Amino acid sequence: MPKAYVHPLSPPSNKVLFGLHALDPDYERVQIDLARGEQGEEPFKALNPFGKVPVLDDEGFILSESGAILTY
Ligand SMILES: N[C@@H](CCC(=O)N[C@@H](CS)C(=O)NCC(=O)O)C(=O)O
Numbered sequence: 001m002p003k004a005y006v007h008p009l010s011p012p013s014n015k016v017l018f019g020l021h022a023l024d025p026d027y028e029r030v031q032i033d034l035a036r037g038e039q040g041e042e043p044f045k046a047l048n049p050f051g052k053v054p055v056l057d058d059e060g061f062i063l064s065e066s067g068a069i070l071t072y
Pocket residue numbers: 009010011012013034039051052053054064065066067
């Protein structure tokens with residue numbers, strides 16, 4: 001099942017969530033606490049060294065950048 005690492009106040013995150021919901025509603029949503037700085041810490045930093053949401057983990061295939069995720 002795809003996992004989406006997002007934050008509710010992040011427009012790129014919501015863009016990806018709209019796409020996922022339309023195409024594959026069977027996904028897991030993982031909220032990253034941007035206010036606490038979780039995006040700059042492990043284990044999230046291993047997914048995206050740039051420390052930004054959204055990130056998609058599709059069975060181990062990791063992708064960041066909302067436009068790239070939606071294209072994928
Ligand atoms: N170009 C990126 C932008 C991603 C981005 O800027 N994400 C922000 C939230 S909207 C973020 O994670 N900020 C956390 C930080 O910079 O520490 C995309 O479209 O995915």
